[in-house]
Amino acid sequence: MIAHIIVDVPVSRTNRPFDYRVPAWLSPLIQVGSRVVVPFGPRKLQGYVVGISENTEHGVDEDRLKDVEQVMDDTPPLTAELLKMSEWMSGQYLCPWVTAVQAMLPAVLKGKAQKWLTASDQLDERICANSGLLWELLRKRQLPLAEVEKQFPDEYMLIPGWIHSGLITTEYQVKDRITKKQQSFVKCLLSPEQMMEVLGSLSARADQMRRVLELFLQHPADSFSIQTMRDEFGVNRSALKSMEAKGWVAIEQVEVYRDPYANRRFVERKKPAFTLRQQEVLAPIIRSIQESSYASFLLHGVTGSGKTEVYLEAIEHTLAKGREAIFLVPEISLTPQMVERFKERFGADVAVLHSALSQGERYDEWRKIIRKQVKVVVGARSAIFAPFQNVGLIVIDEEHESSYKQEETPRYHAREVALWRAKENGAVLLMGSATPALETYALATRGRYTLLEMPDRVGHRPMPQVHVVDMREELHAENRSMFSRLLHEMIADRLKKQEQMVIFLNRRGFSTFVMCRSCGYTLNCIHCDISLTYHKSNHTARCHYCGYTIAQPAHCPECQSEHIRFFGTGTQKVEAELAKLFPGIRVIRMDVDTTSRKGSHEELLSKFRQGQGDVLLGTQMIAKGLDFPRVTLAGIIAADTSLHLPDFRAAEKTFQLLTQVGGRAGRHELEGDVVIQTYTPEHYSIIHATRHDYPAFYQDEMLQRRRTGYPPYYRLVLITFSHEDVPVVIRGAHVLGDFLRQRVASTTILLGPVASPIARVKDRFRFQIMLKYRDEPNVTELLTQATAAFEEWNKQQKVLMTIDVDPYVLL
Ligand SMILES: Nc1ncnc2c1ncn2[C@@H]1O[C@H](COP(=O)(O)OP(=O)(O)OP(=O)(O)O)[C@@H](O)[C@H]1O
Ligand SMILES: [Zn+2]
Numbered sequence: 001m002i003a004h005i006i007v008d009v010p011v012s013r014t015n016r017p018f019d020y021r022v023p024a025w026l027s028p029l030i031q032v033g034s035r036v037v038v039p040f041g042p043r044k045l046q047g048y049v050v051g052i053s054e055n056t057e058h059g060v061d062e063d064r065l066k067d068v069e070q071v072m073d074d075t076p077p078l079t080a081e082l083l084k085m086s087e088w089m090s091g092q093y094l095c096p097w098v099t100a101v102q103a104m105l106p107a108v109l110k111g112k113a114q115k116w117l118t119a120s121d122q123l124d125e126r127i128c129a130n131s132g133l134l135w136e137l138l139r140k141r142q143l144p145l146a147e148v149e150k151q152f153p154d155e156y157m158l159i160p161g162w163i164h165s166g167l168i169t170t171e172y173q174v175k176d177r178i179t180k181k182q183q184s185f186v187k188c189l190l191s192p193e194q195m196m197e198v199l200g201s202l203s204a205r206a207d208q209m210r211r212v213l214e215l216f217l218q219h220p221a222d223s224f225s226i227q228t229m230r231d232e233f234g235v236n237r238s239a240l241k242s243m244e245a246k247g248w249v250a251i252e253q254v255e256v257y258r259d260p261y262a263n264r265r266f267v268e269r270k271k272p273a274f275t276l277r278q279q280e281v282l283a284p285i286i287r288s289i290q291e292s293s294y295a296s297f298l299l300h301g302v303t304g305s306g307k308t309e310v311y312l313e314a315i316e317h318t319l320a321k322g323r324e325a326i327f328l329v330p331e332i333s334l335t336p337q338m339v340e341r342f343k344e345r346f347g348a349d350v351a352v353l354h355s356a357l358s359q360g361e362r363y364d365e366w367r368k369i370i371r372k373q374v375k376v377v378v379g380a381r382s383a384i385f386a387p388f389q390n391v392g393l394i395v396i397d398e399e400h401e402s403s404y405k406q407e408e409t410p411r412y413h414a415r416e417v418a419l420w421r422a423k424e425n426g427a428v429l430l431m432g433s434a435t436p437a438l439e440t441y442a443l444a445t446r447g448r449y450t451l452l453e454m455p456d457r458v459g460h461r462p463m464p465q466v467h468v469v470d471m472r473e474e475l476h477a478e479n480r481s482m483f484s485r486l487l488h489e490m491i492a493d494r495l496k497k498q499e500q501m502v503i504f505l506n507r508r509g510f511s512t513f514v515m516c517r518s519c520g521y522t523l524n525c526i527h528c529d530i531s532l533t534y535h536k537s538n539h540t541a542r543c544h545y546c547g548y549t550i551a552q553p554a555h556c557p558e559c560q561s562e563h564i565r566f567f568g569t570g571t572q573k574v575e576a577e578l579a580k581l582f583p584g585i586r587v588i589r590m591d592v593d594t595t596s597r598k599g600s601h602e603e604l605l606s607k608f609r610q611g612q613g614d615v616l617l618g619t620q621m622i623a624k625g626l627d628f629p630r631v632t633l634a635g636i637i638a639a640d641t642s643l644h645l646p647d648f649r650a651a652e653k654t655f656q657l658l659t660q661v662g663g664r665a666g667r668h669e670l671e672g673d674v675v676i677q678t679y680t681p682e683h684y685s686i687i688h689a690t691r692h693d694y695p696a697f698y699q700d701e702m703l704q705r706r707r708t709g710y711p712p713y714y715r716l717v718l719i720t721f722s723h724e725d726v727p728v729v730i731r732g733a734h735v736l737g738d739f740l741r742q743r744v745a746s747t748t749i750l751l752g753p754v755a756s757p758i759a760r761v762k763d764r765f766r767f768q769i770m771l772k773y774r775d776e777p778n779v780t781e782l783l784t785q786a787t788a789a790f791e792e793w794n795k796q797q798k799v800l801m802t803i804d805v806d807p808y809v810l811l
């Protein structure tokens with residue numbers, strides 16, 4: 001038997017399957033999708049089986065092939081669909097196939113986790129009689145594989161067969177922690193009659209044993225965890241141990257999942273009676289779900305229009321059809337509140353995947369999916385790779401969010417992967433947003449997705465009234481505070497009425513940099529061409545790219561002036577200002593500093609929900625998804641800081657942000673106000689956000705994009721090169737650039753090579769080429785050839801090159 005295997009060497013020369021022979025002893029275990037260890041040159045590498053055949057292709061002599069050395073898992077972690085998807089991604093995003101595969105697997109399976117053998121309950125003394133290894137396993141239950149290899153070298157090759165027949169299982173340990181959490185459970189081995197008999201013979205002092213037996217008399221078939229025995233029945237371990245020794249009970253290790261929501265109780269929630277609008281948009285979605293054929297929808301609904309209820313209903317219909325659902329949300333809005341809504345509706349059928357989980361927790365959630373113990377996955381970007389085998393629905397909430405784009409190889413966009421997956425499975429793709437990405441809306445208006453609109457809030461609640469304040473006029477009126485007179489007035493009013501508010505600080509493109517007021521000198525990183533960011537907590541200035549840190553200088557290094565200080569507004573500064581202006585105001589501040597501890601995010605939000613704060617103050621973190629009934633004011637301190645970035649999406653992102661923040665206010669019975677403070681009130685993104693007018697914004701922004709030649713009119717590919725020496729990196733960029741220039745279509749625009757906007761990072765100089773194209777059907781093919789030519793040149797040079805298809809970050 002021959003296995004075709006891709007190996008973990010992410011360069012293009014090895015980006016194809018290699019043939020290996022499968023020794024007979026491994027054949028019970030190996031499958032397409034298996035993770036394996038194979039010799040590769042002098043090394044041993046991890047690889048993935050992408051095909052199995054009886055004979056070698058092209059008549060190569062089988063005896064000249066090397067053997068597969070190990071199969072890593074009992075069941076393959078990759079489904080056939082994921083394997084196919086990874087191959088497609090490799091072509092689409094110009095990344096090595098193996099890199100795409102790795103993006104799909106939980107980190108535990110990528111690291112150097114140790115493998116353990118575990119005895120299953122099928123193992124008994126009779127089976128073990130002829131095997132030293134099985135005997136040892138029966139006694140100890142678990143053994144590290146590395147030790148087994150040393151202790152029982154003769155039996156090593158029998159292991160795959162035993163796994164195949166279910167006698168043993170394998171699992172991984174992360175560092176020193178068991179990835180599967182084990183708990184001890186007690187079960188009774190006596191019949192009720194025997195229990196009665198024993199009870200009669202117990203001495204008066206055997207109080208704990210009596211309680212245990214009485215418990216089992218009432219629940220003969222149940223087992224109880226040692227913890228429950230102790231906490232609820234006051235029975236300690238030693239009493240149980242002695243009962244075990246007498247053969248009355250058995251104590252067993254049972255695997256339990258680490259459930260991050262374990263201590264929470266979810267009350268099942270009834271769904272609301274749908275509004276007419278909700279019924280209208282649901283009708284075609286449900287029809288497509290019933291048909292089990294591919295369909296795609298863009299649900300454009302204003303904030304508070306009831307989109308989430310539509311998603312939940314669509315999921316319910318999908319499950320009723322016996323299929324599975326993936327629900328993607330941006331990491332930042334994957335709040336406990338959001339998860340609650342799912343758990344209330346679908347209970348234990350839900351797995352949650354997000355980055356706040358520990359590696360072990362993520363692994364547990366992932367295994368629930370691959371073992372078909374759940375039917376719904378709620379998660380951030382990478383949840384699109386959930387190893388379901390019958391996906392019927394993929395929902396992408398806030399589909400415009402840039403966090404759906406991965407900014408490292410493979411540089412995929414979850415929306416695009418979702419589209420592929422929906423087509424592959426005959427599934428429904430449902431994307432929703434109050435402010436769809438321009439690209440998505442453009443495709444919807446051209447009929448590629450069915451456009452569904454929900455222009456009103458649920459229950460005819462009015463959209464909040466938006467007030468725009470021109471901060472230049474505030475300055476003229478001698479108001480130097482960061483709060484305009486209007487915002488000041490409204491905060492005071494809400495405090496009086498005991499209503500709540502959110503105050504938002506736009507941090508995008510806004511850094512607290514250090515500058516000399518005398519000569520204008522700014523502190524820059526010595527390794528990267530960007531300014532250092534001031535950190536108040538320890539009075540240091542730090543580079544966000546490389547971590548270079550210096551103490552805040554007392555004098556300007558340039559002119560020796562003492563007037564060197566940091567500029568910009570941080571949340572701490574806003575908090576201090578609020579405290580000064582409104583004595584006694586209760587501010588709950590949410591930023592990277594206050595939310596870095598695990599669970600603190602949730603704690604702060606629930607404090608606010610319980611009314612323990614007047615103001616929720618924060619950055620991007622509070623812009624999305626939050627739904628608090630008593631919030632009647634949303635204030636935006638500086639709306640336009642994100643407007644002046646070197647990013648063709650700057651206006652779009654500003655519009656989205658203002659709309660989202662505005663959407664936090666007045667969602668329930670109380671009406672809401674939004675105050676936007678800005679230095680550019682005349683900008684169209686601000687004007688249209690004020691009027692809640694997405695179509696008008698779309699029209700204006702499309703004109704801009706057409707004029708400047710950006711998406712959705714043109715598609716982009718960004719190629720970045722970096723090296724310590726400027727001449728080398730320039731030459732490398734030209735090798736690739738020249739290759740492309742000779743071959744691209746006449747309508748394609750090739751910009752560069754030029755220095756990147758951030759021209760140096762970590763002492764490496766950066767150059768870039770930008771490809772803008774409309775009619776270039778074979779872009780990926782062309783880029784693959786260009787890459788090969790470049791790598792040929794690059795053999796001695798070690799220039800790093802990255803290709804970003806449809807880039808989001810242009811720096
Ligand atoms: N049919 C309904 N009847 C009564 N209340 C509803 C109905 N649909 C939704 N709601 C309620 O209206 C509020 C807003 O709904 P939902 O959160 O689904 O809107 P959304 O469009 O997802 O909002 P956002 O995009 O701002 O997060 C919620 O409190 C929700 O419980
Ligand atoms: Zn100076």
Ligand SMILES: [Zn+2]
Binds near residue numbers: 525526544545547
């Ligand atoms: Zn730096």
